[in-house]
Amino acid sequence: MVGQKPADALMVGSSCATHKTDLHLSADQAERVADLFKTLGHPVRAQIVMMLSRGGGDVCVCDIERHFDVSQPTISHHLKKLRDAGVVYGVQHGLWVHYSLVPGVLETLRQFLNGLD
Amino acid sequence: MVGQKPADALMVGSSCATHKTDLHLSADQAERVADLFKTLGHPVRAQIVMMLSRGGGDVCVCDIERHFDVSQPTISHHLKKLRDAGVVYGVQHGLWVHYSLVPGVLETLRQFLNGLD
DNA sequence: CCACTATATAGACAAATATCAATATAACAA
DNA sequence: TTGTTATATTGATATTTGTCTATATAGTGG
Numbered sequence: 325m326v327g328q329k330p331a332d333a334l335m336v337g338s339s340c341a342t343h344k345t346d347l348h349l350s351a352d353q354a355e356r357v358a359d360l361f362k363t364l365g366h367p368v369r370a371q372i373v374m375m376l377s378r379g380g381g382d383v384c385v386c387d388i389e390r391h392f393d394v395s396q397p398t399i400s401h402h403l404k405k406l407r408d409a410g411v412v413y414g415v416q417h418g419l420w421v422h423y424s425l426v427p428g429v430l431e432t433l434r435q436f437l438n439g440l441d
Numbered sequence: 442m443v444g445q446k447p448a449d450a451l452m453v454g455s456s457c458a459t460h461k462t463d464l465h466l467s468a469d470q471a472e473r474v475a476d477l478f479k480t481l482g483h484p485v486r487a488q489i490v491m492m493l494s495r496g497g498g499d500v501c502v503c504d505i506e507r508h509f510d511v512s513q514p515t516i517s518h519h520l521k522k523l524r525d526a527g528v529v530y531g532v533q534h535g536l537w538v539h540y541s542l543v544p545g546v547l548e549t550l551r552q553f554l555n556g557l558d
Numbered sequence: 559c560c561a562c563t564a565t566a567t568a569g570a571c572a573a574a575t576a577t578c579a580a581t582a583t584a585a586c587a588a
Numbered sequence: 589t590t591g592t593t594a595t596a597t598t599g600a601t602a603t604t605t606g607t608c609t610a611t612a613t614a615g616t617g618g
């Protein structure tokens with residue numbers, strides 16, 4: 325939880341003219357949303373997610389590696405970040421591991437974005 | 442541009458069974474999408490964006506500061522990151538500055554997310 | 559001009575991140 | 589068992605990030 329004031333500190337007055345600032349998003353929810361955004365906030369990870377989506381899942385790590393000009397451990401590191409955030413999962417098939425998107429996990433972000441503008 | 446292979450390196454064969462990995466997202470586009478995601482990838486910034494949306498724009502910095510338990514320069518720093526990413530803009534009104542969302546800027550992300558799953 | 563206020567900037571520092579080379583692990587195959 | 593291969597982990601290192609205090613900037617009002 326980062327720098328969040330208690331709820332009863334919201335909506336107090338000020339001398340300037342704008343007060344339309346209630347959040348409608350708890351600090352916990354903000355934390356989860358931000359964590360997902362951060363996870364997608366690297367070009368390699370954004371593209372991995374897109375590959376898994378486009379490929380319909382079950383994409384081999386060896387095929388992921390081919391698309392990028394970074395080392396194998398770096399790809400493995402990005403996959404771990406995606407796994408830890410609950411965005412993807414991997415299944416072992418013999419020597420290979422096939423990755424897929426966790427279904428519905430990006431719904432949180434869609435809802436956040438659709439609530440905006 | 443981060444660790445992106447040239448396009449002609451895509452879709453080569455492998456000994457494992459999955460090859461459904463064409464990207465449909467250029468490296469430049471991935472960079473922009475990731476940059477926006479990264480910008481929203483902090484709980485304070487995610488909540489600032491939500492406040493601006495909920496408030497319909499023209500929200501005073503002084504009202505933003507009230508919601509968080511971090512110092513004034515830290516809020517200023519986060520607003521700068523949001524400005525630099527083209528997510529928000531501020532207009533001076535006397536001593537105060539009113540921030541708003543840049544209209545439509547999050548459309549890129551909606552499109553990215555709606556193309557997934 | 560001077561004091562006061564809101565916001566931004568500069569500088570310092572700790573923590574987190576991205577990357578790579580080297581190594582470990584685990585599954586297959588001979 | 590021994591070798592080979594795909595992926596993960598470890599450890600080192602450079603860069604980036606988030607935060608603070610202190611200070612600057614710019615607008616308001618006497």
